[in-house]
Amino acid sequence: MNRLVSLSVLLCLMAACAPSPARAAFTRASNAEPIQLWQDASIFQLIHALIDTARHRVLVEVYEIGRPDLISQMVNARHRGVDVRVVTDPTVQASRSAAAELDREGVPELFYPVDDAAHQIDHVKLLIADGEAVVGGMNWGAHSSRNHDYVVDTRMPGDLDRLTQIFEQDWSLAQGRPSPLTPRAGDIGQTAPGHEIRAMLRRVIGAARMRILAEVYTFTDPDVIAALAAARRRGLDVRILLDPSQPYNRPTFQLLRSSGVSVRWYPVPPGALLHAKAGLFDGELLLGSANWTYSGLDVNHELDVETADKRAVAGYETRFENDWATSPP
Template sequence: MYGRTRRPWVLLLLLALLIASCGPGHTPQPAARILPSVPPNAPLSVGDDLITPLPGGPAAFAAVESVLQSAARSIDLEMYEFQRPDLAGLMLSAHARGVAVTGILDPSEGSSQSTWALLAQAGIRLVAFPVEPLTIDHVKLLIVDGSRAVLGGINWGRHSVENRDYDVLVTGPAVRNLTRIFEQDLELAGNPTPVASTVADPLIQVLVTRPGDAIRGAAVSAIDSAQRTIDIEMFVLSDRIVIDALLAAARRGVQVRVLLEPTQPQNLAALAELRSAGARAQLFKPARGELLHAKLAIIDAVAVLFGSCNWSRSGFTRNHELDLLIRDATVARVFLDRLQVDWSGSAN
């Protein structure tokens, strides 16, 4: 009485549902990408470089503190916002033990002046980047002993640790190319400095604006070359050229997913346009008042473009910005894991 009972009508019903799902008017949903997790703070080999992904403020500042404490010869810092007395204290301690410390600052960023003044009073060499009206030095770059660098989107502000940002700790040839940017900026600021030539590093490209406009070109090229997916977290998305490239990608069938910061009003227009083209786009929902301060794009789960540059006209053409383009699926996977957390937490 309670043994197995054959129910052929169940099989027929399932078959009918399967046929119906393939019929006209049914749009199959894209399969969810299942990516194995990678520890976010594990060093990863990328060509001749080692990259430690630092998704989020706590990971980034832990790396910053570690490299500052271990500095033996030199500390080179270029930072837009600097309001952390604890990090200033680590730089002062390094200076006191004989480490050569140099800082490049944006003289228009008023909230950081008291911190820079503490360093200047101790005799640390500080240089003002030559900003012009409507421009800023938005770079976030720390180089220690010419061998390790921390860079990305995070400021050293009072509340920066709470925000959503993406940074990396780098060793290898990329550090030489980042040092070249620092040397170039000293030269631009009127401090005669030998500027080294670029070192070949095929998997990690260092990109700057003012001088140059390489970041927008890299963003558009990456979007135009996308075959399957584009995943973006962005503080400001308003540049017409990049938005048009994203719209074209969505219309040719690329899965475009964009998460934007809600406090920036210009993001609303981009949000509406992207949705109209079939992209998945939504606003970030903070848990405790934090900002989506990220400037991140991941193309086909392989190429990662991130750094200080917002995707705005001012970011691409007026400000001094610094980004990296890393071509590595494992680095992309770490940042995608973080992006997925932010995306899921912001779902309507």
């Protein structure tokens, strides 16, 4: 109870320094709120608070780790007796440097054993701190806070159980003891092992009857392009925002536009990215680490979360409409 109170106070103090309303963090209304949507730089307010107040466990699996402040926080948590374990991707220089520093400080860390022949990466972004988990698209890089991105903060017991199982699956794999989870349908999906995220995306697109509003960093998968075109032919409001800095998005942009889908380039500020991989399908919000590409849906190790939480859906819808209005037609 003391941890919940202290975390609530800390988040409230941080919220006072949040960005402008269109880009502000959606702070918790109460300790009982089971789902929370966070976006952009405010995500790191949440991460700081969770690591600082953790008493039992801090489990981290993040593709890029390069923020000295978060490395120091994990070290401090370890020194106060918290079970801190870190899995990261060996192909990222910043993550290799972070892993070396964590190792020197006695923090258990492992590299995910990526399949080099398949050009695989461990693209997951996951933090589990005691009874709370953060899943989404935000890396922990030195400049990641500049990017437009989302995470879901969840206290749902079923989500926590599955996310913990996925972390332990990956920890065991990194130790040379592979024990892949049995694929299953649910609000948490992974890629490699399995194709749960592709199945989730296929399902929510097919089930949508009114609208599909998506912001995607890299989008090249032909099956998803075809599914969105089919949704537009069914009469849905289909609108897609893409990052103009990714050359792979240009053929997708033309294909979507020629099929009647409304698509725009997100106006990224200098030095920033539209790094989100998120979509609203009627009242279902799906977001996470997986780009809408063959690599993201079939090759890389990825992690996504789906929620129908009304506050999260409303928060995403508000931000999307603001982004759409400021993106040139």
